[in-house]
Amino acid sequence: MGMGKYILQRLAFTILVVIGISILVFVLTHVVGNPVDIMLPLQATMEQRELLTQQLGLDKPMLEQLRIFLGEAVRLDFGLSWWQRRPCMEVIFDDLPLTAFLIFLASALSVVVAIPLGILAAYRRGSIIDRLLTVFSLSGICLPPFWIGLMLMLVFSVKLGWLPTSGTGTWKHLVLPAVAIAFRPMGHLAQIVRFEMIQQLNALYVITARAKGVDEIVLLFRHALKNIMTSSITMIGNDYAKQLGGLSASVEVVFGFPGFGRLISDTIENMDFPLLQAEVFFVAIIVCLINLLVDILYAAFDPRIRY
Amino acid sequence: MANQATSKKKVTLADRFRYNKAALFSLIVLIVIFLMMLFAEQVTAYRPTQGDLYARLAPPSFAATEKGPAHIMGTDQLGQDVYSRLLYGGRVSLTVGFVVAFVGALIGITLGMFAGYFGGWIDMVIMRMVDVWSSSPTLLVALTFVMVLGPGKWNLIIALLVNSWTLFCRMARSQVLVIRSSAMVESGHAIGASTNRIMFRHIMPNIISPLVTTFVLELAHFINAESNLSFLGFGVQPPDTSWGLMIGEGRKYLTQAPWIVLFPGLSIGVTVLCLNLVGNWIRDEFDPLAVKQ
Numbered sequence: 001m002g003m004g005k006y007i008l009q010r011l012a013f014t015i016l017v018v019i020g021i022s023i024l025v026f027v028l029t030h031v032v033g034n035p036v037d038i039m040l041p042l043q044a045t046m047e048q049r050e051l052l053t054q055q056l057g058l059d060k061p062m063l064e065q066l067r068i069f070l071g072e073a074v075r076l077d078f079g080l081s082w083w084q085r086r087p088c089m090e091v092i093f094d095d096l097p098l099t100a101f102l103i104f105l106a107s108a109l110s111v112v113v114a115i116p117l118g119i120l121a122a123y124r125r126g127s128i129i130d131r132l133l134t135v136f137s138l139s140g141i142c143l144p145p146f147w148i149g150l151m152l153m154l155v156f157s158v159k160l161g162w163l164p165t166s167g168t169g170t171w172k173h174l175v176l177p178a179v180a181i182a183f184r185p186m187g188h189l190a191q192i193v194r195f196e197m198i199q200q201l202n203a204l205y206v207i208t209a210r211a212k213g214v215d216e217i218v219l220l221f222r223h224a225l226k227n228i229m230t231s232s233i234t235m236i237g238n239d240y241a242k243q244l245g246g247l248s249a250s251v252e253v254v255f256g257f258p259g260f261g262r263l264i265s266d267t268i269e270n271m272d273f274p275l276l277q278a279e280v281f282f283v284a285i286i287v288c289l290i291n292l293l294v295d296i297l298y299a300a301f302d303p304r305i306r307y
Numbered sequence: 308m309a310n311q312a313t314s315k316k317k318v319t320l321a322d323r324f325r326y327n328k329a330a331l332f333s334l335i336v337l338i339v340i341f342l343m344m345l346f347a348e349q350v351t352a353y354r355p356t357q358g359d360l361y362a363r364l365a366p367p368s369f370a371a372t373e374k375g376p377a378h379i380m381g382t383d384q385l386g387q388d389v390y391s392r393l394l395y396g397g398r399v400s401l402t403v404g405f406v407v408a409f410v411g412a413l414i415g416i417t418l419g420m421f422a423g424y425f426g427g428w429i430d431m432v433i434m435r436m437v438d439v440w441s442s443s444p445t446l447l448v449a450l451t452f453v454m455v456l457g458p459g460k461w462n463l464i465i466a467l468l469v470n471s472w473t474l475f476c477r478m479a480r481s482q483v484l485v486i487r488s489s490a491m492v493e494s495g496h497a498i499g500a501s502t503n504r505i506m507f508r509h510i511m512p513n514i515i516s517p518l519v520t521t522f523v524l525e526l527a528h529f530i531n532a533e534s535n536l537s538f539l540g541f542g543v544q545p546p547d548t549s550w551g552l553m554i555g556e557g558r559k560y561l562t563q564a565p566w567i568v569l570f571p572g573l574s575i576g577v578t579v580l581c582l583n584l585v586g587n588w589i590r591d592e593f594d595p596l597a598v599k600q
């Protein structure tokens with residue numbers, strides 16, 4: 001099967017996922033919840049209720065409503081956000097780039113720290129460095145990121161006064177949120193790099209390379225690293241997608257960071273149904289595209305993989 | 308041969324822990340944590356909602372106050388004992404994690420066993436469902452549930468259940484596929500055992516240990532997920548409390564009273580860490596297919 005055909009197949013799958021999830025969220029918000037009850041105050045009259053029901057098109061049959069919703073979603077029109085009274089698209093694109101960049105920083109940080117440390121731990125297996133790294137990566141995975149954020153804030157903003165506690169604008173505002181978000185991907189990545197590297201170092205090609213007198217640094221970073229890239233890329237991609245899908249919300253709330261995660265949190269608080277549908281739609285697309293990108297990168301790093 | 312088999316030393320629990328002291332230590336810590344929560348009424352001097360406005364934001368201390376025993380972890384903004392709240396809140400955190408992981412396991416394992424055992428179109432349908440589900444923004448779907456149902460402990464459990472079954476389904480299916488083609492199942496068929504009997508008496512016991520590992524790791528995962536949503540205010544609601552909610556409520560007092568936030572966070576970290584270490588130990592020790600490191 002050719003690469004092009006594979007990508008087409010995956011894109012078809014993406015469309016399936018996006019439509020499926022959109023329908024699910026639509027049904028949940030329209031069958032379980034009643035938008036009219038949420039938007040109007042308790043003392044609203046029956047006439048007011050009926051008027052709003054008509055305005056929102058909720059008096060039409062469910063299938064008809066669903067058809068209209070999907071028709072508009074395809075044209076990327078999700079209507080006005082109830083809470084902000086602006087088009088949903090506009091609201092999302094105001095906040096998405098900032099968070100995408102923040103998570104990119106966090107991912108970059110985790111790669112820069114975790115890959116060398118993971119390799120070092122595997123290389124000096126059982127040493128004190130290895131043990132320290134295991135403790136470090138396990139705590140990164142187990143401690144809640146919002147708590148790490150609060151502790152970082154306590155030390156670096158409140159006690160030392162080096163960095164601002166909240167807000168946005170300068171690079172200084174990005175440091176603490178990025179570090180707080182980076183802890184978990186860093187832990188995941190360090191563990192997987194260490195585990196895979198230990199297996200690589202026992203492989204025959206490593207013994208051959210050593211016998212030829214290949215420099216150890218070249219051996220580790222050029223030969224072995226290339227072989228562990230596929231699993232590392234999966235990990236990085238997965239973590240990035242999860243953070244973008246709302247996991248970064250708690251850290252953004254801690255630092256008052258006006259990003260996409262906090263937007264999701266505010267959306268739920270304000271019960272903004274159209275905005276939530278738009279968010280779900282975009283996140284589903286982005287998550288699927290990241291997964292596709294990861295699969296394409298596989299082939300670049302592992303010549304055995306052909307699509 | 309028979310002689311050899313009987314002379315083989317029985318593996319005791321101590322042997323199981325020989326190469327993994329960290330897991331033994333974690334297991335002991337977990338048991339202590341569970342017991343403390345179970346007997347919270349006996350090991351704490353204050354009720355979790357018993358406030359003392361004259362003792363607000365008191366730092367941790369071992370000195371008894373005039374009104375009662377010491378607040379060893381300090382008090383919060385309402386003068387409530389942080390240590391008491393930690394134990395009662397922990398009950399809620401663990402209950403949510405446990406219920407979510409358990410119901411998720413029931414649903415996922417049943418579906419996974421069906422998929423693996425029957426194969427064909429049943430397998431196709433179930434696994435496509437898992438695929439679609441795994442590549443969708445499940446946290447947002449969970450938040451949608453919270454939004455339409457309203458926040459609260461039971462609604463949070465429903466919301467988290469949304470994505471707690473897929474991993475069990477995958478694990479159960481892959482394990483069943485291995486066992487299904489074994490001589491044991493084939494002989495079962497040969498002597499005319501019913502499908503039910505083969506599934507629950509022959510296959511189930513053989514796939515149980517990787518599933519127990521998955522359960523323990525998922526329990527850890529959902530304790531974290533609960534804390535995340537409760538922190539944001541979408542989970543457990545006051546006057547109930549949980550570790551995540553304690554951090555969420557205490558963060559406004561971070562500069563004056565960091566202990567309100569410090570201890571629940573450490574509790575989550577320690578519990579989740581111990582569960583992870585014990586989960587990995589179960590996999591290494593009891594799963595015949597796992598590679599020993």
